[in-house]
Structures are given as structure tokens and as C-alpha cells.
Amino acid sequence: MEQFVFWCIAIFIVLSAFFAMIMKNIFHCALLLAAALFGVAGIFVYLGAEFLALVQVLIYVGAITILIIFGIMLTHKMMDSKIIVMNKQVVMSAVITGVLGTLIILTIYSTAHWILPALKNSESGYLTHSITTASVTKNKKVVTDVYTLGPALINPKKGFAFAFELVSILLLSVLIGATVIARKDQEG
Amino acid sequence: MSGSLKLLKLINVILEHVYKFLGLTNPIPEVINAFITAAISFAVISVFVMFLVWMERKVSAHMQSRIGPNRVGPFGLLQTLADAIKLTTKENMEPQKRDKIPYFIAPIIAFVATFMGVVVIPLDKGVTIQNLNIGVLYIIAITSFTVIGILTAGWSSNNKFSLIGGFRSAAQIISYEIPLVLSLVPVIMITGTLDLQKIVEYQAHAGYWFVGPQIIGFLVFLTASTAESNRAPFDIPEAESELTGGFHTEYSGIKFAMFFLGEYISIIIGSSVAVSVFLGGWIAPAFMNFLPVPGFFWFVIKVLLVIYLIMAFRWTFPRLRVDQLMDFGWKILIPIAILNIFLTGLWILWFSKGV
């Protein structure tokens, strides 16, 4: 059952992502992208990261997709779907992508032989040899929610406090920068 | 997503009896259980929404010194039902040059996204459809989905009014989501949890409601959630005097009804969160503690009061202009909310023993 639902979501994501990349009407593309990103949130739930799944929904679906749709609406006439969407290197890029995808899948397939036994060793699917540090016993049952993620982010000793602050500054500069760039009266 | 609580269990028990009665011995699959729960909550919410529509009409009638609906059923209570029947059976008009698939799914997205927020609302102690330990975030994340439905509707109708409405709605909802989240942050800082159940329980233990210490947060939240559900005075996406109907100009029949229903459900969700976070949820007011009424009763009473307040807003104020709306959101609400967070942080640091 679990596996079945997972593969349903996976196929849903892959199909929406694929059609988001080839559809002519770019607005449809954006909607399909939203669907794909929502599906990715579902995958996050499968990975035991509900908090991140909600963050994914909130930021990717609720903000980034809206921004993209906004951009589409601002830069397109309504309903002009009769345009060429692919550039000249479409065949070349299809070939490259095909090779890349095959390579990735082959690599995963060929390395699966050392993943699978390890999975068999531990019932829960965790590697046995990694359960040595103290944090594991503490975090064993804990999924990634705010209670674990928060300290991990801003713990001054082991965490990412500096990166966190850096990201805050980045977001602030993005806020200002985007406003300045998109302002209309630049050219006077 | 931790376990099912009383309500689910209750339904489960009832279902088991039904199964036994029918002579089926197999245990009920979790999926069917979930479906039935969803159906029941949908029915309950729909009836509640119908009541709300009636209430809105009566409130507006009262404020405008009219009588309001009084023909269908006692006190016109069945008026909404009659309207619903009319809406579902009327001819479905669609613009010829619409974008077919998005036009079709837009009301569904808008409606479903709003409706999903109902799941985590704490009706009573331990009574939630599905309790999540990140309930507050869940509601905010899911309801932000609505804007996609609205934008899709605005785009696919192939109507300039709809498009402007969609634009306005997107700008408005994104802008007001920030003060909405920021106004909830102080409470989360004090209680140290994102679980709505636990936030209410904290208030029960502490003996006060957060509306007292967090009055600024409450007001900001109320304003922002009014804006989030596109209600007057923030109803610029569907400003009928400017954009005829905004994003739902081209919708009729059942599709329009879905937008309409979605708006009311988002009011319910907004006021439920306000009640749970700031007004003590199911806790009875201190002076009425002795009354032998279930907490659910208090919850509904409080929600209705908040909804009444939101309705009174609508029938009192003129509508803001779009740039004034943005100014209000960014230049007034967000700084106030951030200041509130800062003050709450200082308060926690100095006067309380940490979370």
C-alpha cells in the first residue's frame, strides 16, 4: 500500500514536471510546476519530514509559484499560446538530458548492491554501523520537526548559526534588490 | 503526524458497530475511515456555512435597518438552502475563449485548499479531525494555496476584470500572509509549540487567554485574516463596484458557489485559529466555569462572536484602494507585528523562566 501510494505520487510528480517543461502555454506550465512541487511535498512526508513538507508547500507552492505566475502575467499578453517554446538546441538538449538521466539511474542501480544489504541489516532501514554517536539514540524516533531543526539551525557550537544569519541578510538584500530592479522609473 | 484523536476514534467505534450490524467482520481500512471522516466534516461544515450565510444576511439586514430573509423556512433559515439549490441547478455559463482546464479546476483548487484547513482545528479538548504537531503552520501553508485557485480563475476566464482581480488577490494574499504569520509568532514563542491543541491547553493551565498579553497580535491577526479571506474592507479582488466580480466575474452556478463557499470556510478557519490561539479555544470564561456545557459549545460561541465582528467590519467600512491596502499591510501591520515579537521576546527573557 505504502509503496503503491509512493509510486503514484512519484509518477504524478514526474509527469507534471515533464509536461511543465514541454507544454506550449506557459501558464499551464506554471500550474503543472505547482502540482509537481506539491507532489514533492508529499515525498517529504514519506521521508519523515512533515515540517519541511509544509515549508515546501508554504514557500514553493504558496510563494514561488505565485511569483512565477505573476511574472508570466506581467510579461505575456493574455492567452497567447501560439508561440514557439523550444529553442534551436532542443534536440541536443534532449540527447544530453537523456544521457544524463540514464547515467544517474545507472549509477544508482549499480550502487544499490551496497545499499540493499545495509537495509536488510537493520529493520528500520537505517545503517547499523552509524548508530554509534549519542545523537542517534536521542534522535532515533524524532522526525525533523521544529524541535530538532531549530536547535540544529542556530546552535552556536554545532549548528549553522552563521549561515542562518547570512541567509537572513541575503533575504533582506534580495527584498531590496528585487524592488530596485523591478522599479519602473529607472529609465526616467 | 501523530495519532488519531477522539473524534476519529468515535467515528471508528460507530463504524465498527455499523460493520457488525451489516455482518462484516473485517477491520475497517484506515482509508475508508478517513474518507468517511472527511465526508462527515464536509457535511457539518457545509451546514455551518449555510448558517453563516444566513447569519451574514441577518447581520447586514440588522445593520441596515432591514428585515432580511424571512420567507423560506422559520426566520428565513432555509433561504441559503434555496439559494444553493438555485446555484447548483442553474445553467452553467462559460466564456467561449476560456482556458478550459484551468477554468474548470480553479474553483476546485480554491475550495479544496480552504477546506483542508479545517482538519487541524481543535473543537474541544482532544477533539480534532487529525491533530498535527505543526498545526498552525499547516493552516497557513494550506490556505496559501487558495491564491493559486484565484489566480488561475483570473487568468483562465479571459476577462480583464478577472485578471486584475487575480492580480490584486495574489498581491494581497502574499502581502497579508506575512503579518498573519508574524502575529502568531509571539504566542508560539510563549507556548513553545505549533500544536493548536497544546496552545489552548497552555492557556487553560496559565489561566489567562492570550488576547490579554497579546492584544496587538490579536488585532493584527484579525485584520490580516480578514484580508486573507478577501472580506471587506479588504475585498479589492472582487470589488464589485470596480471589477464587477473580480476573479469570479465569469463564473456562475456551482463553480461560483465553490468560490463563495470557500470564502466562508476561510472565515471559519480564520476565526477558529483566532479563537484557539488568542481567545482560549474551548475554555469556558472564568465566571461561567460552573455551567455544565461541553467545551465545544464555548468554542462555537467564540467563533460566532469573532465571525460577527468580521461581518460587522464588512457592513461598516468602505473599501480600501489597492495601493492603500499594500501600504497598510507593509508599512503598518508588519512593523507592528515585528515590534510585538521583539517585545514578547524581551518579556520572555526577563519575566518568565524560559519556555
Add this chain to the structure above:
Amino acid sequence: MTDLLLSQIDINSNSLTETDEYIVNLGPQHPATHGVLRLVVKLDGEVVKETMPVLGYLHRSIEKICENRTYPQCITYTDRVDYASAMSANLAYAMAAEKLLNIEIPPRAQWLRMIFVELQRIASHLLWLGAFAGDLGAFTPFLYGLRERERVLDLFEMTCGQRLTYNYIRIGGVMIDVLPEFVEKCRLFLDYFFKKVDEYEELLTYNPIFLERTKGVGFITPEEAINWGLAGPSLRGSGVSCDIRKQQPYLFYDQIDFKEEISYGGDCWSRYKVRMNEMRQCVSIIRQCLDHMGPGAVEAKLPPVLKGPNGQEAYSRIESSRGEMGVYLVGNGTPKPWKCKFRCASFNNLSVIDKLTRGWKVADIMAVLGSLDIIIPEVDR
């Protein structure tokens, strides 16, 4: 037709290719345009680049019809020129006809005319108030306005049996004398209404959202307002004294004491304020009229057939609810006027809308349109 208009707009501006501007038709079927007005609006995002009113959706050729009717028959058509303020239109026409035909009317009829025109002004301003607030998104004042308007209409119905198109003010006087209890009922209404004006002001005038929406919006300087030919409360909102009741008193307006309401802001809020204060002045005028009114005939003795003198012309103007309303009549010795022309305030007031809205937001079109108090049959006739 549409293509023609759109091409005109294109010629007017060379910046269409600059940014993504688009053209929106507000009306003729639109909840905010009062009646069937069509505004072709060119927008850049939310900002209005150009507003172009398109007329003719309610054109009924009233002036031409009047030329084929006898003088008394025309009165019913004047009702339709300004249906929200039919008494004023009746009065304007009746006064022009009386001037042309040299008819003296008895004083009681004059007082009654004043009472009814001022009552009509209250009714019209109430309708305007409701529509204006409704345009700004506040629906409740609309119903408050209608509630009081009903009481004015009750007074009208009691007197002449009609509620919208009265045909009450006739050539030579008024149709019929008021009922004996009219005076008392009218006074009761005035006492009741005077308090209600304060109630509206409480609800709207200093409401912060209302102030945001109207203060500074649709600003026009006195000079420009005069150049554009604005009239009535819209012009007085810019601080120009233009009340014909004061400037060229007709009826007995010179015998009573009232103040011409002027506000100096020049924006929507000032125009709103002028009309609100005018309603108070109406109450005071009617009270004085009721005091002054003595018994007597209400209709002058008229010949059986009214024939306009050949080659003579008459123009009379009054201060209608919307501003100056003039009627121009030319006789040719027959019972029918040779030429009948209405000068209505709404036409000029509408012409300024492009100037007032350019550079503002879409929502401001509604505020400006509402504050100018335009009535479409007056524009189209």
C-alpha cells in the same frame, strides 16, 4: 464603433507600445456606472492612463420629441431628463415656458414649487450619497439613504400620486394643492431628517478609510473647474460660488435666508461635504417656505391652448440638484415649441472625468464618478 474608439485612443497616445497597457470597458453593463454609462479606460496595471466616456446608450431624443408635443405635454418628458430629480427638471421647463408665454403664477404655487424642489434635492442627494458610498464599497449608507428617501417620496406620493416621475409642477403653477396634513407631515420629516444627516456624517465623514479614499482624490482647481464648465455642488466643492438661487434668485429664494455651501478642497471629499451641508440647508429652506406659505390659488388662469409667440425665445435656469439646469424654448406661433433645448449639469460634469482620473488608480474612477453625481439621462437626453 469599438474599433473606431480604440483607434482614436491609439492616435492620442504614442506610448501604447511602451508598456503593457490594456483597455478595459467599464460599462455600459457594470455595477458601478450609474445607469448605462460606458467608460473606455486605458490602464497600465492599476494606473489609469486615459478615461473616455462613451455616450448615447440612453439617448431618447427628448429635445426632438418635445418639438412635436404641445407645451403642456412636454412636462412629462422633462421628468425623464433627470429621473432622480424630476421636480427640478419640471420646474426648469415650466419656468421657461412661463417666460415665453408671459404667465404670472400665484404666490402659493411659487412656495409649493420651492418646497417640492428642495425636497427633491434632499431625495436626490440621498440617492447620490448611497451610490457614492456604494462605489467606495460601503453598502450600508446606500440603504440608509434609501430609507430616508422613501419618506420624501411618501410626501410626493401623498401630493401628486407619483413616486419617481411626478409631472407635478405645471405651466402656470402646480398640479394640485397639497393636502391639509401635508405641512405637519413635512415638518415631522424635517425634524427627523435633520438628525439623520448627522448620523451619516458620523458613519462616513471622518472614517479613516473614507478619508483615504476621498481626500485629495479627483482634485481640480477653481480655475480649471470653471474652464471645464463644472456646475452645482461639483463646482462649489472647488470653492467657486455659483449657486443660481443666490446669483439670480428665482421663485422666492431672495425672500428667505439660506447659506450657499462652499468647500475649498476641490477633491471628492469637498464635493461630498458640500452636498451633505446642502441637505441641511434644504431643511432650513423648506422650514422657512412652510412658514411663509399662505393660502391661495395654486394655478394661474391659462388660455385653453398655449401658443408660443412667433420668433420669441426664452431661457430660464435653475439650480437643480446637480447644478445649473437651463431650458431654452423658441416659439413659432403654434402650440408646439419650435425649438426646445436642455442644458444639463451632468454633461459638463462628466466631461471632466478624464482630467480627474488620469494617473490615479482604477478604484478612483469610481470615487470620482460617484462624487460628480452624474445621471445618465441628463447626459444623453
Add this chain to the structure above:
Amino acid sequence: MIPVQDFLYLAGLIFSIGVFGVLSRRNAISVLMGIELMLNAVNINLLAFAKFWGWTTLNGPVFVVFIITIAAGEAAVALAIFISIYRKFKDINVDEIKYLNH
């Protein structure tokens, strides 16, 4: 229990689709969409490996948080740039925009 390589297959597919979009689309916004897909594939990978190693460290989720944050910022700046490009060129076709000194 879903084996970890299933997540990796999925992430690989999404990544390839994203790469295809970035390489082949003419519209700059579509390119941005492709980049978002690639970032999501990376996020799935990070979480999958974090789960695979039994949440011994929270570096994976933390990186996911950073990636989501930076993706949001990137999308905002990119769209701002696209809009100002559109104002100048009347098009956001990446093939046509060759010179910045217009």
C-alpha cells in the same frame, strides 16, 4: 518501507527533466521553472540520504531549509530581472537577448 534508491531514482528523473527544461526552453521564466525543479530534486536527495543515515545529523534537513530559502530569493530576483528585461526588450526570450548594453 520504501528503499532509499527509489527516492534517488525519482530525484534523478526530476533533475533530468529540470535540466532539459533549462537547456531547451526559450522563455526565461520556463528556465527558472527548470531550475526550481532541479533544486527540488536535490532536496529530495538530501532528505533521502539524511533518512538513510538514520538522522544521525540534521545537516540534510538544514541544507534543505537553506536551499528553499535561497530558491525563494533567487526566484524573486530572477523575476524582477525578467520584468525589467521585458520592459526593455518586449520579450524574455533567452535566445534573443544577447546584449546587455541596449
